Amino acid sequence: MFSLFLAKLSFMLMTIYVCSACVFDEVTNNSTNITTLIPRYYSVPNQRDSSTQYGPWPFEVIDDVNGNQAPIYYCYEGAWAVNNLPLLFADAFAKWNGAFGFSALRFQQDPFCGDALECECAIGNTRDDTLRIGAVRTGISHASLGYNYQSNEPGRHVLNLNVVGYSPFDLASRPVYVLIAAHELGHVIGLGHEHQRPDRDSDVDFHCENLVGYAAAHAKVVDSRQSWSLPRKLPACDLPKWLTDDECMQNVVCKFSDYAWTWFPEAMNFITGDQQPAWKDLEWPTWALDTYSIMIYNSYDGTSYPNNGRDATFPDGAVLVGKQRGSGAIFEIFQGGNRERAKAIPSGRDKGRVGQLYPRGIRYGRT
Ligand SMILES: [Zn+2]
Incomplete structure (x- = not known):
């Protein structure tokens, strides 16, 4: 269903330079000495x-x-x-x-x-x-x-x-x-x-329960599930396995755009692209998520934490929590790579x- 972006470069021949001071992350093919830029994130296909x-x-x-x-x-x-x-x-x-x-x-x-x-x-x-x-x-x-x-x-x-x-x-x-x-x-x-890349869960944890509107959405869902009216309005929460209300929220309403759209629209901008027909053509690379991108949300964007999370101790109340592959260390995400908005810019x-x-x-x- 997805036209996955496949880097047609042989990793065996390449040296990968990654440094924060570089303008770009570069990939150099040692045999041809041609340098290309690493394509990193989620975008329209190049067509x-x-x-x-x-x-x-x-x-x-x-x-x-x-x-x-x-x-x-x-x-x-x-x-x-x-x-x-x-x-x-x-x-x-x-x-x-x-x-x-x-x-x-x-x-x-x-x-x-x-x-x-x-x-x-x-x-x-x-x-x-x-x-x-x-x-x-x-x-x-x-x-x-x-x-x-x-x-x-x-x-x-x-x-x-x-x-x-x-x-x-x-x-x-x-x-x-x-x-x-x-x-x-x-x-x-x-x-x-x-953060809506289909493989984002490897690099970022989405805490749907910290989104503004979660409690109200949860209450609506509970209300509907307790009614005996047919057809059931949240069938994926009932079959093939009966989910608890919390599971219904986390595994269905916070995951699939059809359900989010009806029950919890605030979650729409966090649903992964493979569950959103409107984003079906987007391509993504094989590299890890770019948490410095100007196209990722701040950890506290959309939070229900008081004062938009400004006084929170990370990760309390954070909606997006960055995590390092391997070590599992967590970190706060700042859109455009800088806590100060004036200094935030598109990433390399x-x-x-x-x-x-x-x-x-x-x-x-x-x-
Ligand atoms: Zn946007």
Whole structure:
């Protein structure tokens, strides 16, 4: 069912360099001396056609000498967004700067807007496939994943930032919104949530019971299971084996998107991709999870612990707990690899995958 990403490189011939100071994790083939970047996390397949639900954005220019160009054109949806979001997004785009030098990727205003800083989406003038960046005040921030090659529908590429609490003058909270915007841009580029990789349980423990809304979901489930009405609403909790209510929550409601969607929507962004039809085309590598990725959640994101877990002693109340393969040592996860949001950036492997999805077409200047 899954098109598993298989590294077609022979490990016997390779030296693997892993260091935190490197820009990228690199794999060098000793016989050919060709260096490639380790693709690390969960993303759209590298295919620019309608055979998958989504792929990387198209190349506008293919030029092996001067470099390919794969611009992600964008505009702002509505007056509020035009007036308030450009400077915020300038900082969010900048977080991806490190990926640009090694890839054909660019964030670029819709050609209709020229150089004007305030680029408002204008149907009929801005491109149908342009990314529309808007503001919402309900629900969570969200974005479309990669480029949709199966549709020509105008407005199919969107990024909606929840701006409740955002003020351009509040410098203290600004880094929080910039990081969220940069994370959403990661989805637009084509990256999925690292913690939803189907094999994530090897590297991270998901504590569903610490998610906000768990107690209410549990109560609803108990209520339904105690009723005698047919058909049973949680059949996977009854057959082939009768599960306790806690098991029903942990092994069914917190694991399968159909059940989560009905009984505990707060868990949806933690369900592994193999149990989510919408993410069926995503690919992942064989390497361990990238816990520095800008596409993974912080350990306390979504926690029911008071004050969003700020005063908690890790791992009390944590939703995601990182664990080292081998030693089993546990650690707190910080999105973008830094406790300080202002310093959080795409990881080396985030950049590495961008380089693969949007190859520049020329050598990276190595000698
Ligand atoms: Zn996300």
